[in-house]
Amino acid sequence: MANISLPQPQAQAPVFSQPGRLTLLFRYLRRNMSLTIGLLIMLFLIVFTIVGMLTIESENAYALAVSSKQPPSAEFPLGTDFFGRDMLAVMVYGTWQTALIGIIAGGAGTLVGVLLGFISAYFGGIIDAAIKGISQILMPIPVFLIQIVIAGSLDKRDVTIYTMAFIVLILAWMGPTLVMRSQVLSMKERPYVAVAKLSGVGDIGIIFTEILPNLLPFIVAQFVTQVFAAVFASFYLAIVGLGPLREPLLGNIIWAAMGQGAFFNGWWWWPVFPAVGLALILGSLALINMGLDELSNPRVRRSE
């Protein structure tokens, strides 16, 4: 956490010259509740997944593994679903798979978006016009439509969570590009950038020392947004019958539960646990994002 860049380097000195770094970190975490809660949830999910994967057979997350429609009990702490999946195993493997799609598609999409956004806004001219133009043209076209065409034309045996992540990624960069571009555009008019320019700092230097640190909260926010988009995109593809339906992706499970009228039939545990799982994965990211906003802003940090 400590190497998150700070906008005013001179502010660093007084803060870190005190006791041990670790002590300081804990003190800080106690003040920054959203960061702490977010990290704790994420830690819980990681431990849950690792311990789960070591102790629970992956077969139990698939159909016909255990007896079906069992409410939570000592044998099945989270119950079993209509198809005979052990919901505990589903949560272990499904959480991992869902996070994987989100991180691959969201991370790569954000990276591309940040790069293009920077290039576009900073250099301007034809480059800007081209990048902005292409993004704006692609932006309004419902991504969903294109994903359906691509997913629908694949051999179903090739549809895995990785191909799914890739399909989502193809069209996940325009949003970050446009947002980053407008941010950089506004930021490069700021006095400190002008000062740096006057004092002879090069473009690259300005980007890395002046602009990037200030944009970090936005980049993280974009990443979180993209992870959300990726997870939901794979969910929506499941709804239209595409995507790796057999895999215990949390979205797949929720959709299957809804298709069987789970609430109406009283099998509440079937959709509820995956929904909680989704809320925890995405919520912890969002909380960490909120926490980082504070961390990266010295003034707010001081004021607490």
Place this chain on the structure above:
Amino acid sequence: MSLWVIGRRILFLLMVIWAAATITFFIPRLSSRNPIRERFATLARTGGFSPGDLETIVASYNQKFGLDKPLWQQYVDYMSSLARFDLGVSLNLFPKTVVELIVEALPWSIGLLIVTTILSFIIGNILGALAAWPQAPNWLRTISTSFVLLQGVPPVLLGVLLIFFIAFRANLLPISGSYSIGSVPEWSFAFAIDVLRHQILPALALIFGTVGGWVLSMRGMGITIQGEDYVLFAEHKGLSSRTIFRDYYLRNALLPQVTGFALALGNVVTSAIIVEQIFGLPGLGNVLAQAIRVNDFLVIYGIVLFITIAIATLMVLVELLYPLLDPRIRLDQ
């Protein structure tokens, strides 16, 4: 800003529309599925319908709609009819025209989507700004945080939960549909109330699902601005914290959010497709979902173009308004 600047933007807008129309033209053609054959397939699947020679019928319809021509010629035809504001007919729901389908569905979607998007934008931004504000009370932060967590639950599931508990179990609101069974649309107060009652749950599902996003980004923006010198300066000048909040803070943080708003309208279509289906509303999302299902490309083109134009116009407008919000940006540079 000069007229020349505005003219240039409008030109750009037209280019965006052209490019988007071109891309959308070709994408559904990558699929081998024919909407006319699909129409018969639906009938055959549900009704034991087996016409003498399906391929002959499909071929004759293909000819009727010009689908047997080379693709480039279809493209030219489509573009020229587009220039005449003619979006063509639905191939699957022939003889309906695309414009009619849109006009029929639009009121339902505008009512729901625009209202929920605006509401969620307003609520989310206020909550987000307040959450970033150092003087904000703790309970407000808690609410904001819980909205952020709620964002992880798919709107579809929220919809189903709302239906189950509020409409079905508590019997407070209708389960689905856009107005009561057996009533026919009319200009009357009772009917308007009926429609409104049917819109509450889908609107809630959409709002709950999207407010968190605005909270998150607005709060991030707000926090950054707090570190800016002008806010510090205003504080030292002794301005009341309310004034600072409103004039320095909200306004500056809003700039990127407004860009986001135009983009969000595009994203909301996907949620709408799903939510409209769950609640059985005859809106644009439902029409688009149906068109995608049977690859009815003229309808897909029409709706996508409609959305494209709306969003692109919004984005250009927002760009023209940037200098109003942030005088440091000049358009004609």
Place this chain on the structure above:
Amino acid sequence: MKKFKILSAFVILLLLLSACGTDTPPAEDPQQGEVAPEAEEETAEEMAEEPAEEAEEEVIESIGSAEDLADIAREDTLVMGWSHATPIGTTNPWAVPGYTHQDAGAFMWEGLSYFRIFADEEAPWLAESMEYNDDFTELTITLRPEAKWSDGTPVTSRDVVFTLEGQLNRDTLAYHAAFVQFVDSIEAVDDLTTVVTFNQPAPRFKFEVLTLKFDTGINIVPAHVLEEQEDIAGFAGGIEMPHSGPYSVVAWDNTQKILDLREDWWAVEAGLIDTPDVKRIVMVNLGGQVGANMEAVAQRIVNNEMDTALDFRQDIIQSIIEQNPAVTSHTGDQPPFGYLDWWPNSLWMNTLVPPYDDARVRRAVSLAVDRDTIDEIVYSGAQVTTIYPFPLYPGLENFVAREDVQASIETHDPRRFNLEESAALMEEAGYTMNGSGLWEKDGETVNATIHGFPGIHGDIVPVLEQMLLNAGFDATINFGDDSFQQMADGAPGLYMFGHGASLVDPYAALELFHGRFSESIGTTAGNNRFSRYSNPDYDAILDEMAPLDANDPRFQELAAQAIDIYWSEQIDVPVIQWLHRIAYNQTYWTNWPTADNLGPGVNGAFWAHTGMLVVTGLEKAE
């Protein structure tokens, strides 16, 4: 701050602008309720030239307005939930594409005769009688003298001739192929009598084509209306089109179709039936894909908002009945809650392309399906799985009880589940097990992608997928919207689909595997003839059966031989019988046809052709 206000105003203004001009709810304009008459006169050529403009005049966004609608109380109204497919305003049964009797068309149009499947008897309707000559080469149709169209014109042999000749001459109509195959000529003898002459003995023509049951058979259409149309297939009909059935459309929009009882229905005057209690039918459009989002529909039935709807999964209908005691089903509150439909589902395979051109692979697939487990998991123990390509209705039950059929079952044991045997067959066919536990030959795994429909197969197909994977077949699911297209095109993989064919004798189901449907991969195979099976011996048996009456001993003997080939060759893999689990809410309406209450003796599906008999037979609850 001022600028901020201006900005908000701008954004809102723009939103309003984008809404402008389009923001008129469609239903308010009463003038739209009329079909533009000039559109009817346009010729096909004109339509081809200007489809858009032509359509604009013809299309109707909604029909009926609140002022025109008579006040009818809820207790006189029947509310049904259904996913509509017909474009608004299309009532003409010959309109292409668009008309389907399932969207309440069955309440407007009648047939010569209906078949009461559970009473196992015919119900002569527009025709008083239909009599074959001795060798089934001639059929004499005699109409009821009371039969009338809704405009008062009598239904005469002119209408019958027009209807039958239309089927013979128009390749856009559903029974064109059957007419071309069998019919030689159609002649009106007098106002009430029509004689159909066949080019070969056609013992099943009267039942399969001229009798309405389930979703098959033809409606009689009014000659005096359609003859005036230049483009009959392009004529929508509208709500004014004269029809013979009991209900007329009074309002129709995207969300519902409302039909009111016609007080001058001929069948009441003829004494054929009592005046129906149901004064109004509201067919709510559930939208979306058939069978999707049924949870909300179930809730609306529990709330007494709806009286019936399309069928439910077993667990859902069980929950409905538990939550509302006024709701019943075909078997009351006992499983399986449904009646047997004519659509038993198999895993079909294209027998022309590898790997399913090898009967051993097809058999290995069947051996991998554990039908007992399916009954237990998917149907809570009810016996739903099957080994037959047809439903066991009385006539067919007698057929399978024959000694030779039972002997075939003994020999081939089509129900057997045995993974070792399945593996042995796969090895024999040249497959080896690869590292991931899947059968492989020449580097290719067995494509066992199961194409199906999530709304109706969401429960069974994931179970089949896992069973096939456990046996080494590379199974996945395609629930995409292209799955029907894939089946029709003969794409690689397995197709979960029904055999909508036989009702009283096995001929129609067995004919699905006739070699004349086997050609042309890549084009549509026609309605559910997906196996494209080709075997001269089999065809010879079927050809010999065609002219024989089902009661002929030779027919029965040949049918037993054919079904033996079906099992020994494993043409497809029969999995489940199809049950229609329809909820009948008795809060407002009683006398639904169930196992205990024969009612009109037909199946309870309101969307079938016989739905008219279901609705007109309902009695108002006390």
